[in-house]
Amino acid sequence: MASYFTNFGHQLYNKALNNIDPQIQLKFQNTLNDSVANPFYHYMDSKLIPGPLFNQQTVSLGSLLVPYPQYPSLAEFGHCCAAERYNSLELRAQKVYSKGYNFLFSYVYIRERSQIYLNDLDTFTSSLRWQDSDQPHHRFSAASTYELPFGRNRTYLSNIPKAMDFALGG
Secondary structure (H helix, E strand, C coil), rough: CCEEEEEEEEEEEEECCCCCCHHHHHHHHHHHHHHEECCCCCCCCCCCCCHHCCCCCCCCHHHHHCCCCCCCCCCCEEEEEEEEEEEEECCCCCCCCCCCEEHHHEEEEEEEEEEEEECHHHHHHHHCEEEEECCCCEEEEEEEECCCCCCCCCEEEECCCCHHHHCCCC
């Protein structure tokens, strides 16, 4: 027997909104940690500049090179929609009871992929990329059972009382 299953879905993900450009980070590296005068120091009203930024005289250069420097971090939670795909093919062979014996063998091939941010540049540019799942692609399963030949309507002890058949064979 063979069966094929496919699923096309979407998942919600968190989207960072206040990251520094990774190319700037790569180019200037440790220079971004240098302290500079804080342009938001006592700027207008503390309600407009939330958090400690209002009272800090100096900040790191890198903290000013994000899209919204007045906020430490911003993210959109539950952003829609990163695609996901699931495909599986199952092949199964089963030998039905014959003299109390049953055997089942199954092979499943699975390909599962979803869209994610692979690196900082993808996160900054909001570019989702396909990534294969780390789940194994091949799965093998085997099982068998053997029914003992004891009890009513069986080879041995076929004439035992019901109570004994229940305990031994049934």
